[in-house]
Amino acid sequence: xxxxxxxxxxxxxxxxxxxxSEERELTTETTGSPVIYNPHVxxxxxxxxxxxxxxxxxxxxxxxxxxxxxxxIVGETGCGKSTQIPQYLLEAGWAAEGKVIGVTxxxxxxxxxxxNRVAEERGALLGHEVGYTIRFDDCSDPRATRIxxxxxxxLVREMMADPLLKKYSVLMLDEAHExxxxxxxxxxxxxxxxxxxxxLRLIVASATLDAKKFQEFFxxxxxxxxxxxxxxxxxxxxxxxxxxxxxxxxxxxxxxxxTVETVLKIHETxxxxxxxxxxxxxxxxxxxxxxxxxxxxxxxxxxxxKHLRVLPMYASLPYAEQMxxxxxxxxxxxxxxxATNIAETSITINGIVFVIDCAFVKLRxxxxxxxxxxxxxxxxxxxxxxxxxxxxxRNRSGKCFRLYTEEDFEKLPAATVPEMQRTNLAPVIxxxxxxxxDNVLRFSFLSPPPAQSMVQALELLYALGGLDQFxxxxxxxxxxxxEFPLSPMFAKMLLESGNFGCxxxxxxxxxxxQIQNVFLVPPNQKKAAAKEHRKxxxxxxxxxxxxxxxxxxxxxxxxxxxxxxxxLNYKGLLRATTVREQLRRLMNKFxxxxxxxxxxxxxxxxxxxxxxxANAARMHHSGSYRTLRxxxxxxxxPNSVLFGEKPPKWVVFNEVIQTAKxxxxxxxxxxxxxxxxxxxxxxxxAQHGSLSSSKRAKVI
DNA sequence: GAGCACTGC
Numbered sequence: 001x002x003x004x005x006x007x008x009x010x011x012x013x014x015x016x017x018x019x020x021s022e023e024r025e026l027t028t029e030t031t032g033s034p035v036i037y038n039p040h041v042x043x044x045x046x047x048x049x050x051x052x053x054x055x056x057x058x059x060x061x062x063x064x065x066x067x068x069x070x071x072x073i074v075g076e077t078g079c080g081k082s083t084q085i086p087q088y089l090l091e092a093g094w095a096a097e098g099k100v101i102g103v104t105x106x107x108x109x110x111x112x113x114x115x116n117r118v119a120e121e122r123g124a125l126l127g128h129e130v131g132y133t134i135r136f137d138d139c140s141d142p143r144a145t146r147i148x149x150x151x152x153x154x155l156v157r158e159m160m161a162d163p164l165l166k167k168y169s170v171l172m173l174d175e176a177h178e179x180x181x182x183x184x185x186x187x188x189x190x191x192x193x194x195x196x197x198x199x200l201r202l203i204v205a206s207a208t209l210d211a212k213k214f215q216e217f218f219x220x221x222x223x224x225x226x227x228x229x230x231x232x233x234x235x236x237x238x239x240x241x242x243x244x245x246x247x248x249x250x251x252x253x254x255x256x257x258x259t260v261e262t263v264l265k266i267h268e269t270x271x272x273x274x275x276x277x278x279x280x281x282x283x284x285x286x287x288x289x290x291x292x293x294x295x296x297x298x299x300x301x302x303x304x305x306k307h308l309r310v311l312p313m314y315a316s317l318p319y320a321e322q323m324x325x326x327x328x329x330x331x332x333x334x335x336x337x338x339a340t341n342i343a344e345t346s347i348t349i350n351g352i353v354f355v356i357d358c359a360f361v362k363l364r365x366x367x368x369x370x371x372x373x374x375x376x377x378x379x380x381x382x383x384x385x386x387x388x389x390x391x392x393x394r395n396r397s398g399k400c401f402r403l404y405t406e407e408d409f410e411k412l413p414a415a416t417v418p419e420m421q422r423t424n425l426a427p428v429i430x431x432x433x434x435x436x437x438d439n440v441l442r443f444s445f446l447s448p449p450p451a452q453s454m455v456q457a458l459e460l461l462y463a464l465g466g467l468d469q470f471x472x473x474x475x476x477x478x479x480x481x482x483e484f485p486l487s488p489m490f491a492k493m494l495l496e497s498g499n500f501g502c503x504x505x506x507x508x509x510x511x512x513x514q515i516q517n518v519f520l521v522p523p524n525q526k527k528a529a530a531k532e533h534r535k536x537x538x539x540x541x542x543x544x545x546x547x548x549x550x551x552x553x554x555x556x557x558x559x560x561x562x563x564x565x566x567x568l569n570y571k572g573l574l575r576a577t578t579v580r581e582q583l584r585r586l587m588n589k590f591x592x593x594x595x596x597x598x599x600x601x602x603x604x605x606x607x608x609x610x611x612x613x614a615n616a617a618r619m620h621h622s623g624s625y626r627t628l629r630x631x632x633x634x635x636x637x638p639n640s641v642l643f644g645e646k647p648p649k650w651v652v653f654n655e656v657i658q659t660a661k662x663x664x665x666x667x668x669x670x671x672x673x674x675x676x677x678x679x680x681x682x683x684x685x686a687q688h689g690s691l692s693s694s695k696r697a698k699v700i
Numbered sequence: 701g702a703g704c705a706c707t708g709c
Contacts, residue, residue, distance in 0.1 A: 106707070106708080107706095107707065107708080108707090108708075134708090134709095135708075135709055136709095151707095151708065151709080152708080153707090153708045153709045154708085154709070156708095156709075157709060178707095180706095180707065180708075181707085181708075182707090182708060182709080280705070281703095281704075281705065282703085282704070282705090283703075314704090314705085315704085315705075315706065315707095316704065340705055340706080341705055341706060342705080342706065344706090345706085345707095346706070346707075361705065361706095362704085362705035362706090363705065363706090364705075364706085375704070375705065376705095377705090419707090427709090431709090484709090485708085485709035486709080516704075517704085582709095635702095637702095637703080637704090638701070638702045638703050639702095639703070639704080643701080643702080644701065644702095657704075659703070659704080660702080660703080661702095663702095663703085665704090
C-alpha cells in the first residue's frame with residue numbers, strides 16, 4: 001500500500017522561463033535632474049533604493065513624464081516601480097504647490113502596505129507626507145500628503161466630488177494589466193480628463209502583453225507624426241529568480257489526482273522547498289488536502305524522515321486557518337499549500353519553491369440576455385500561467401509543474417477577458433452617468449462591453465427610477481443611488497425605506513448582505529454549526545435571518561467568543577457594523593427618515609420588493625421556481641435558510657448564480673400583490689389572477 | 701439534500 005509515487009511524467013522544454021522582455025524602449029536623452037536626498041533618512045535606506053533595478057531608469061522615467069502626457073511602464077516583478085516611481089516624482093518636484101502624486105492599486109491591502117513601505121523609506125509618519133485612502137480608512141492629510149496611495153475604486157469615487165481630479169499632478173495606475181472593473185473605469189475617465197487637463201500626467205504600470213494596447217489607447221496624437229505622440233513606453237527589468245517550467249508528457253485526465261501525485265513526487269525527488277498548488281474551488285482544495293494528509297501518514301509509517309504539512313487556502317476559510325499558511329515550518333517539514341486563485345495575486349507566501357498549476361480557474365461570466373451570472377471553470381490565460389509560475393521564484397530559483405502539455409499551453413488565450421466584459425453593468429452605467437457621461441454607449445472603453453449588457457443595464461436603471469425615459473440620471477433618485485457604494489437595487493431599497501417605515505432594519509439588512517459567509521461551516525463540525533445557525537433562521541427567508549444575526553451580535557456586545565460559539569464570522573460581522581455606519585451616514589445626508597418597523601416583518605419585506613422586484617420568482621408545479629420575467633427555471637441555493645424548508649409560493653432574491661443549476665441567493669418570501677402594487681410598471685395582474693410581466697410596462 | 705473563484709466602493 002505504498003503511495004503511487006512517481007507516476008507523473010514531466011519534461012522541460014528547451015528554453016522556457018521568465019525571459020527578458022523585448023518591448024521597445026525609447027532611447028532619449030535624460031533630463032539629469034538631481035537626486036534629492038531626504039535628511040531624515042539613513043544612508044542605508046538610500047543605498048537599498050539605489051540597488052533596485054528601476055533606479056538606473058530614474059532620470060529616463062522623469063524625462064518621459066516631462067515629455068509625454070502618458071507613460072506606459074512595463075515593470076517586471078521586483079523592479080521596485082510601485083515604491084520608487086512616486087518618490088522620484090516627489091523628488092523631481094511634481095508635488096510642488098500643494099499638488100498630489102496619486103498611485104492606485106486594485107486591492108486594499110496593496111494600497112496600505114505599499115504606503116507603509118514608502119513612508120518607512122522616507123522616514124515619514126504614515127498619513128503625513130505619504131498616506132493612503134481606502135474605503136473605511138482614510139490615512140491621509142489633505143494639507144500634508146504629497147504621495148497618496150488609493151484603491152482604483154476610491155479614485156473613481158473621488159471623481160464624483162472633483163471631476164477633473166485637480167489636486168493631482170500625476171496619477172500612476174499600478175497593476176493596470178489586471179484589468180479590474182474599476183481600473184478600466186478609471187482608465188476611460190482619465191483619458192477624458194486628460195483632454196481637458198493637458199498638465200495631468202499619467203503613468204500606467206502594466207505587463208508586457210498589454211503595453212501596446214495602453215499606448216494606443218492613450219495616444220492622442222492623430223497626426224501620424226511619431227514626434228507628436230503623447231504616450232511613451234519604457235520597460236524595466238525585474239528582479240526575480242528563474243523558474244524552470246515543466247509540462248506533462250501527455251494530457252492529464254484528472255488534475256485533482258494529478259496534483260496529489262505531483263506533490264508526492266516533488267516530496268520524494270526534490271530538495272527542500274515549499275509547494276503551492278493551484279486548484280479551482282474549495283471542494284477540490286479540501287479533496288486534495290484530505291488525500292495528501294492520508295498519504296503523508298502512510299509515508300511516515302514507512303519511515304520517510306521529512307514530513308508534509310498540508311494546508312488549504314481559500315477566501316471563505318476562517319481567518320485563523322488562513323493564517324496558518326504563513327507560519328514557518330522546521331527544516332524537517334515541507335509545507336504544501338493547496339489554494340484557489342487567491343494565491344495568484346491576492347496573497348504572497350514566502351518560501352514557495354515548487355508550483356503546481358492545473359491550468360484552470362473559476363471565473364464569473366455574465367449573460368446579459370438572462371441577466372444571470374455564472375461561475376464557470378475556465379482554462380487560464382498564458383498571462384495567468386506565468387503569474388502562477390512566478391510564485392515559485394520570489395526568494396530563490398523555483399520549479400513550476402504544469403499539469404498540461406506544452407501543446408495545450410500554446411492553445412491558451414494570451415490574457416483573461418477583462419471584468420468589464422463579463423459583468424452586470426448596471427452599477428457601472430449608473431456611476432458613469434453620475435460622472436456626467438451622457439452617452440455611455442460612446443464612452444471610451446479600453447475594452448467595450450457587449451452592447452446587450454449596456455442595454456440591459458439601462459433598462460434596469462430605468463425600471464428602478466434612476467434614469468428617465470431619455471436615459472438621463474433622475475434627480476434626486478438617480479443622483480442619490482449613484483452615491484451609494486452598492487448595486488442600484490440595494491440603493492433603491494435603502495432610499496425607499498423611510499417611506500416604508502423601516503429604514504433602521506433595512507440599513508442593517510443591506511450591510512449584512514455585503515458580507516460573505518456570515519455563517520461559518522467548518523468541514524469537521526457541520527452538524528453543530530447547522531444547529532447553531534438554525535437558531536437565527538426565520539420562515540420569511542434570508543433577509544430577516546440576517547437582521548436577526550446582526551441584532552443578536554449587537555445584543556451580545558459584538559463578542560468574538562459569542563460568534564465562535566455560534567459559528568458566525570466575527571470579522572465579517574464587525575465589517576457589517578462599519579458598512580452599516582457608512583450607509584447610515586448616506587441616508588442622513590439624503591434625509592431618509594429614521595424609522596423602525598417595530599417588529600412588523602411585512603413592511604420590511606415590502607421595502608425589499610421595492611428594490612428587488614425585478615428578481616422575482618414563483619413556485620412552479622414541477623417543484624422548482626420560475627422567474628416572473630421570462631419563466632426560467634430556478635432553485636433555492638443550498639446556503640439559503642429556505643433551502644429544504646416548505647417553499648414559499650412567491651420569492652424575491654438578490655442574485656442568481658449558475659453552477660450546477662440556476663440558484664437564487666439571499667431569498668425572501670413575498671406576496672404577489674406587493675409586486676403588482678410596488679412595481680406596476682414592471683408587472684401587471686392578469687384577469688385570472690396570476691401574475692405576468694412585461695419588459696416595457698405594458699398592462700393587460 | 702447539495703454547494704461560492706476573487707476583488708472593490
